[in-house]
Amino acid sequence: MNLAAKLRKRADEGRPVRVGLIGAGKFGTMFLSQVRTTPGLHLYGIADLSPDRARAALTAAGWDAEAAIVPGFDKARGSGGVALTDDPEALIRADGLDVVIDATGNPAAGIRHALLAAENGRHIVMVNVEADVLAGPYLAQKFVRAGLVYSMAYGDQxxxxxxxxxxxxxxxxxxxxxxxxxxxLPAYHASTPDTVWDHYGLDSERARLAGMNPQMFNSFLDxxxxxxxxxxxxxxxxxxxxxxxxxxxxxxxxxxxxxxxxxxxxxxxxxxxxxxxxxxxxxxxxxxxxxxxxxxxxxxxxxxxxxxxxxxxxxxxxxxxxxxxxxxxxxxxxxxHLIGLELGVSVASAALRGEPTGCPTGFRGDVASCAKTALVAGDTLDGEGGRTVWGKLMPAEDSLAQGALPIGLAHGVRLKRSVAEGAILTWDDVEAPDSEAFKVRREMEAAFRPG
Incomplete structure (x- = not known):
């Protein structure tokens, strides 16, 4: 390992690796706590739908937010400060940015951010494993063709x-x-956001006051x-x-x-x-x-x-x-594993070695939507960690053969026909969404379909 030495050299030369973080949740906040003390990395900007949340994340991670935050990307580049925005596209396009981190957890957003990063010459570290599994093999090929790095996030499993x-x-x-x-336990597959805290031994009110998202935690459980x-x-x-x-x-x-x-x-x-x-x-x-x-x-x-x-x-x-x-x-x-506390390894590897810390090299595994209970025509799916479906791992070749609906696109779509409990949902069961993520996923399926 010589990344620390390479980062120190960049710091001594006054050429730190400029990093843009999209998503100031738990993973992002953990990264903020370490980028502050890593010579050779410069947090260029944070994009979050709530700039106030980003400001709070900086404070929680030990920053003097008032001293660090500057108005605009020009100031961030010139003064070493941090720019805040609610526009991820503006951050990705900002002049001088080296590496984008997507820590949103939203598969559609992750796909959009990756495509923009490739278009604008930025490496990307995809904390957003939901987006990676939905379309990562397709996205990784785009980055290879662009001479850029598409990387999994070090610190995550x-x-x-x-x-x-x-x-x-x-x-x-x-x-x-x-x-x-x-x-x-096998019973966890039926867990919903209404029952999740029982399995964790938590009081729902305490979980709410702590800001814990029941659907997110249920995804870990089910x-x-x-x-x-x-x-x-x-x-x-x-x-x-x-x-x-x-x-x-x-x-x-x-x-x-x-x-x-x-x-x-x-x-x-x-x-x-x-x-x-x-x-x-x-x-x-x-x-x-x-x-x-x-x-x-x-x-x-x-x-x-x-x-x-x-x-x-x-x-x-x-x-x-x-x-x-x-x-x-x-x-x-x-x-x-230390989650976002280790994320700087991916950023440094992408920028200084041109190597990912893990990257899709093929479409081999997929996660299909499996009905938690009997569903009827007209029901709307609520996606990962919800009340309607859970994600089942299967070989990609089986998923393609069955036309399985990926869990990453099982949110907010309506059923066209009833589905039995335990059944794998297919594209034919739902009204196809009109979205960029849907189109990218279907392009990937066509590209990787056997024959």
Missing amino acids: PALVCEMVDWARTCGFRVVAAGKGTKY GTKSAIEMAAIANGTGLKAPRDGLTFPPAGARELASVLRPKADGGVLDGPGMVEVVSSLKRDGSNVPDDLRWGVYVVFEPEGPGAAGDYARRCFGEYGVSTDPEGRVAALWRPS
């Missing part, structure tokens, strides 16, 4: 897992499985966010999505190598090279010892047959690496 997969392959290992941990993140990893690494969706096996960190191996070898996977999420809860609701709820992992094995593979396996034992009972498959993990 997909980029961290992509890094671990790359590490394993660089070492000559074969990746058996990779993914993250979460809190999961399996949708896990599916989105695993689809991003599949698209970025070439690992496969399970054909019947994530199974969320209960597993502690020391059990990863035993549980996350093919069924033929005593594990739970359909085959090697899969993404999967492990649960911190057993199916009876009790806690898994040594759980990985906040962490990420990679399971791997030596590629070489015979003596070469046997030697590497002996080394696993000699150096205390966690393995399956036979010592054939090993696991490494990271017990936690």
